Amino acid sequence: MLPEQAAKLDNQDPLRNFRNQFVINDPSVVYLDGNSLGRLPKSTVRLMEEIVTDQWGNELISSWNKHWYQKSIQLGDKIAKIIGADPGEVIVSDSTSVNLYKLAFAAVTYQKPRRKIISDSFNFPSDLYIFQGLKQAFSESLEIELIRSQDEITISNEQVCSAIDQKTALISLSHVAFKSAFMYDMKYVTGLAHDAGAMALWDLSHSVGAVPIRLNEWNVDMAVGCTYKYLNGGPGAPAFLYVRKDLQEKLHSPIQGWFGAANPFDFSLDFHASPGIRGFLTGTPPVLSLSGIEPGLDVILKAGMENIREKSILQTAYFIDLWREKLLPLGFSLKSPLPTDQRGSHVSIAHPEAFRIVKALIDPSILGYSVVPDFREPDNIRFGIAPLYNSFEEIVLAVQKLAYIMQHRAHEQYSLEKENVT
Numbered sequence: 001m002l003p004e005q006a007a008k009l010d011n012q013d014p015l016r017n018f019r020n021q022f023v024i025n026d027p028s029v030v031y032l033d034g035n036s037l038g039r040l041p042k043s044t045v046r047l048m049e050e051i052v053t054d055q056w057g058n059e060l061i062s063s064w065n066k067h068w069y070q071k072s073i074q075l076g077d078k079i080a081k082i083i084g085a086d087p088g089e090v091i092v093s094d095s096t097s098v099n100l101y102k103l104a105f106a107a108v109t110y111q112k113p114r115r116k117i118i119s120d121s122f123n124f125p126s127d128l129y130i131f132q133g134l135k136q137a138f139s140e141s142l143e144i145e146l147i148r149s150q151d152e153i154t155i156s157n158e159q160v161c162s163a164i165d166q167k168t169a170l171i172s173l174s175h176v177a178f179k180s181a182f183m184y185d186m187k188y189v190t191g192l193a194h195d196a197g198a199m200a201l202w203d204l205s206h207s208v209g210a211v212p213i214r215l216n217e218w219n220v221d222m223a224v225g226c227t228y229k230y231l232n233g234g235p236g237a238p239a240f241l242y243v244r245k246d247l248q249e250k251l252h253s254p255i256q257g258w259f260g261a262a263n264p265f266d267f268s269l270d271f272h273a274s275p276g277i278r279g280f281l282t283g284t285p286p287v288l289s290l291s292g293i294e295p296g297l298d299v300i301l302k303a304g305m306e307n308i309r310e311k312s313i314l315q316t317a318y319f320i321d322l323w324r325e326k327l328l329p330l331g332f333s334l335k336s337p338l339p340t341d342q343r344g345s346h347v348s349i350a351h352p353e354a355f356r357i358v359k360a361l362i363d364p365s366i367l368g369y370s371v372v373p374d375f376r377e378p379d380n381i382r383f384g385i386a387p388l389y390n391s392f393e394e395i396v397l398a399v400q401k402l403a404y405i406m407q408h409r410a411h412e413q414y415s416l417e418k419e420n421v422t
Ligand SMILES: *Cc1c(COP(=O)(O)O)cnc(C)c1O
Pocket: 095, 096, 097, 098, 124, 126, 127, 174, 178, 203, 205, 206, 226, 239
């Protein structure tokens, strides 16, 4: 592991200047957690100042017409460019979990009498909780079947194929698994669903902004996703949802609020859904957080998803090469797929002492710098690589610190006490 090699890779990197578009005040922090909370774009700072001071402070309610009312749809159209959809097919609204509920409910209702939802054992737990709640809403008549991973890293197309049957209403999976980074072949799996008369609803939270997605080309029915991870939209920024154009009049949101009504300001006593994607809105959006999403999207569109993916593959592969050379001998196992076409933009490794090792990684008093990954139960350390701002040098620094910690048993001084957010 020659640091010179990383320097060379950084020099050759066509995206290297994008790092300057982000607020990075402390160069001693190696931030490898962009898949949990993306960094702050510099232009977001200026925009938020303007929104608070001018739009809210000075223009007050007139800002609804001037700036805010169309924001959910305008930003949806921008996200559409990133995920291969058409304008009018994506809207920003609510959280990913709530959007999943709305779309899964709509799909299961539409697919009556089919009554089975298929997901997998390493989907994001919130998604599974949503399906469990849905089962209650449908008076237990829904069946939820989870495809189990054999190795906790991958799920094969054959497993998906044998799970789908004529009772299946919906298959709903994360495109990229939050723990292992396993990536499904979305086009192929969507095709399997359609062949059996089922619909496909994808959670793009761990793939949007990290891997190219072509929802239209792959004939995807529905999708949801986060904006605060690789899209760098800010903590708690609202999520997005996609419904393919020809399905928009067939699917109905179960949470009918005035923002999803055709004419909210008629104050009609009866709900009439807005045509198009707007019918999937519910209530007033969090305008500050919503508006703050835009600069992150602009950076991604400028860099280009293909370029981002190319660098991401190089970086995750580099990390895995270093793992094999430096970390495997120290007891770390790889928990992400090796084939690049099955891997998103993070890499997971496992160690029985993972929790305390992460504490040592974050502690800047060891080696004079902090490395910020995620700990994921029970023994996973997840390194999110955001090609827009992560360098190859940062990957070397992370691996060097891991090796140092193990060689000096530096993790043993930390307690096993956990905080609210890990
Ligand atoms: C981060 C993430 C979520 C988050 O959902 P919210 O409701 O927006 O908090 C959902 N699904 C997946 C796959 C995620 O990675």
